[in-house]
Amino acid sequence: MSSSPTISQASDTFVATTDDQHLVEFIRKQASAARVVIRTRKRLSGGAIQENWLLDLLIEGGVWAGDRRWVLRSDAISALPASLDREQEFAVLQVAYQAGVKVPRPLWLCGDITILGRSFFLMEYVPGVAAGRLLSAGAGTQGNARLAEQLGANLARLHQIRPPCAALDFLSIPQRPPALATINAYRRYLDTLADAYPVLEWGLRWCELHAPRNSTLCLLHRDYRTGNYLASEQGLEAVLDWEFTGWGDLHEDLGWFTAPCWRFTRPDLEAGGIGKLEDFLRGYQEVSSLCIERSQLHYWQVMATLRWAVIALQQGQRHLSGEEPSLELALTARLLPELELDILHMTGAEAP
Amino acid sequence: MTQPNAHELLEIARATLLEQLLPALPGELRYPALMIANAMTIAARESRQGTQAEDQEQAQLAALVEEAPSTLPDMRRQLASAIRQGSHDAPQSRRILVEALRQVTLARLAISNPKALP
Numbered sequence: 001m002s003s004s005p006t007i008s009q010a011s012d013t014f015v016a017t018t019d020d021q022h023l024v025e026f027i028r029k030q031a032s033a034a035r036v037v038i039r040t041r042k043r044l045s046g047g048a049i050q051e052n053w054l055l056d057l058l059i060e061g062g063v064w065a066g067d068r069r070w071v072l073r074s075d076a077i078s079a080l081p082a083s084l085d086r087e088q089e090f091a092v093l094q095v096a097y098q099a100g101v102k103v104p105r106p107l108w109l110c111g112d113i114t115i116l117g118r119s120f121f122l123m124e125y126v127p128g129v130a131a132g133r134l135l136s137a138g139a140g141t142q143g144n145a146r147l148a149e150q151l152g153a154n155l156a157r158l159h160q161i162r163p164p165c166a167a168l169d170f171l172s173i174p175q176r177p178p179a180l181a182t183i184n185a186y187r188r189y190l191d192t193l194a195d196a197y198p199v200l201e202w203g204l205r206w207c208e209l210h211a212p213r214n215s216t217l218c219l220l221h222r223d224y225r226t227g228n229y230l231a232s233e234q235g236l237e238a239v240l241d242w243e244f245t246g247w248g249d250l251h252e253d254l255g256w257f258t259a260p261c262w263r264f265t266r267p268d269l270e271a272g273g274i275g276k277l278e279d280f281l282r283g284y285q286e287v288s289s290l291c292i293e294r295s296q297l298h299y300w301q302v303m304a305t306l307r308w309a310v311i312a313l314q315q316g317q318r319h320l321s322g323e324e325p326s327l328e329l330a331l332t333a334r335l336l337p338e339l340e341l342d343i344l345h346m347t348g349a350e351a352p
Numbered sequence: 353m354t355q356p357n358a359h360e361l362l363e364i365a366r367a368t369l370l371e372q373l374l375p376a377l378p379g380e381l382r383y384p385a386l387m388i389a390n391a392m393t394i395a396a397r398e399s400r401q402g403t404q405a406e407d408q409e410q411a412q413l414a415a416l417v418e419e420a421p422s423t424l425p426d427m428r429r430q431l432a433s434a435i436r437q438g439s440h441d442a443p444q445s446r447r448i449l450v451e452a453l454r455q456v457t458l459a460r461l462a463i464s465n466p467k468a469l470p
Contacts (some may be wrong), residue, residue: 187436195425196432198413199453205435327387334394337461338468344457348450 022115027057027122030108034061041072050075050086050243054125071104074120083243087111088170090121092245095167095219101158102150104238128230128237135226136264136273143266148275150236151229152283155257159250159288161219168219171246178248179211179303186310193313199340203306206347210299215249216290222246224253225262226272254284254292255300260342261308302346309339362396397463405459412452416440 020038028036037058044052053072059065075086084092086109093106104123111119129135138144163173175181183204190197222244230237256262258280263273271280281292316333318324356364366389374385406424413427414420417434421427434440440449461469 190432196429198428198431198435199457201432201435202440202449202453205438205441209441327384327391331387331391331394334464337457337464340457341454341461341468341470344450344454348447348454 026108026110026112026115027059030122031059031064032062033059033064036060044071055122069125070107070122071125072120072122074116075118084170084245086119086121089242089245091167091170092242093121093123095161095165096158096239096242099157099161102154102236102238103242104240126230126238128232130227130230130240132225132227132262132264132273135231136266136269139266139269139274143269143271143275143279144235145275145279147231147235148271148279149283149286151257151272151275152280152285153287154236154239154283155221155224155253156284156287158221159218159253159290163217163219163247165219173217173247177211177213177215178217178252179207179215179299182303182307183208183211186306189310189314193317197313197340199343200306200309203302203309203343203347207299207303207306212249212251212296212299215251217247218250220246220248220250220253222248222253222256224257226257226264226274227262249300250290251292251296251300252303254297255302256304256307258297259301259304259308260346261305261339298346302343305339305342305346309336309343312336312339357399359396359399362392362399366392366396394464397466401459401463405463408459409456412456416449416452 024036024038027033039056039058041056042054044054051074053074055068055070055072057068057070059068073086073089090106090109093103096103097106104126107122107124109119109121110116113119135144135147139147163171186200186204190200221239221242223241224239228241229239257272258270258277260267263269266273269275270277284292312332312335315329319326319329319333369385369392370389374382374389377385410424410427413424413431417427417430421430435449440446458469
């Protein structure tokens with residue numbers, strides 16, 4: 001879950017480690033085509049965890065005949081332990097696609113590592129803008145009502161997927177209530193660090209005291225925010241980055257989307273810095289009959305900010321430990337005071 | 353200390369990066385160059401304000417912990433542990449805690465990203 005575009009240059013690792021013929025043959029078989037030509041390929045930015053390649057293909061014969069733009073997504077060298085592997089992510093994408101969630105259409109998974117040296121899958125390319133700063137800067141004074149509404153409706157469609165789900169049996173069902181399990185996990189992480197973080201401890205204590213008693217478990221994206229979807233003039237095109245998906249309280253995704261830390265240039269637009277909260281929630285409730293409580297939303301905004309703070313600490317540790325020296329990771333850790341101030345603001349004397 | 357000092361060196365190094373190097377860099381190196389400039393400006397502010405911020409934090413935290421330990425890391429640990437155990441749950445105690453932590457955090461934000469100060 002990278003907060004900003006990665007700076008790694010488009011490397012040639014794909015070219016160097018790939019025998020084109022194997023990939024071409026894989027696509028030819030899956031597409032039942034007579035012939036497949038890779039015209040161009042380009043590494044797409046974004047995602048320190050995966051590599052994404054845009055393939056321009058010419059396919060002759062079969063139902064996919066013609067010019068095709070597909071994305072090949074594979075594991076990168078360094079994967080985060082919390083994230084899904086490509087096989088699991090492909091399964092999630094299929095379930096979401098079938099539920100009517102806007103995602104790039106998943107095509108085929110390849111678990112045979114003799115082809116690329118690691119697992120990968122293919123999906124259709126979707127055009128659009130993902131950059132959070134651009135989307136929030138272009139949202140207009142009243143925000144982008146249509147985009148906000150579509151994002152709400154789309155999330156509600158995802159949340160209609162409930163456990164158990166045979167295709168997603170690799171996702172564990174959280175202990176109830178899920179909020180307390182999360183608080184415990186964050187505390188265990190903080191206990192591994194040399195320094196103590198009183199503000200984060202306070203945020204976690206507040207969340208423990210206010211933990212919701214009841215929750216509806218559903219399929220969560222867990223990184224549903226501006227920056228992780230593609231939008232065009234028509235509105236929402238596709239939701240990306242499904243590697244953190246899991247079962248949890250539906251308000252968790254709503255809190256993550258609306259938290260102050262994900263509003264980019266427009267802190268006034270509560271719905272991801274691109275729209276008004278009421279537009280987003282109206283879209284959600286057009287699809288879902290579930291009642292969204294404001295107190296629940298506030299609670300999960302605090303949890304979202306804590307989660308981002310913990311991730312910022314983890315990113316900093318990746319740099320500090322020497323595992324992955326990186327200026328971007330180092331600067332991410334320096335976001336902490338902003339997140340801590342948000343936490344104090346949301347849990348202080350005026351907070352519920 | 354030999355002059356110019358740490359923050360003075362960082363500031364002129366940053367100005368040189370932004371004024372002379374950045375315009376000559378190809379587009380894909382713009383973002384890393386701006387990150388370097390940002391890291392330098394944080395380091396310069398920390399060199400100027402860091403000691404004072406820590407002294408203030410020590411004074412703030414000392415008022416919140418019993419039998420204050422001598423070092424700042426130990427104070428943070430003791431306070432964190434007390435918070436987790438619920439020692440600051442009561443409304444009055446919570447108000448004092450959150451206000452003290454707010455002061456500490458504002459001083460850190462003034463170093464990391466003063467543009468985000470309220």
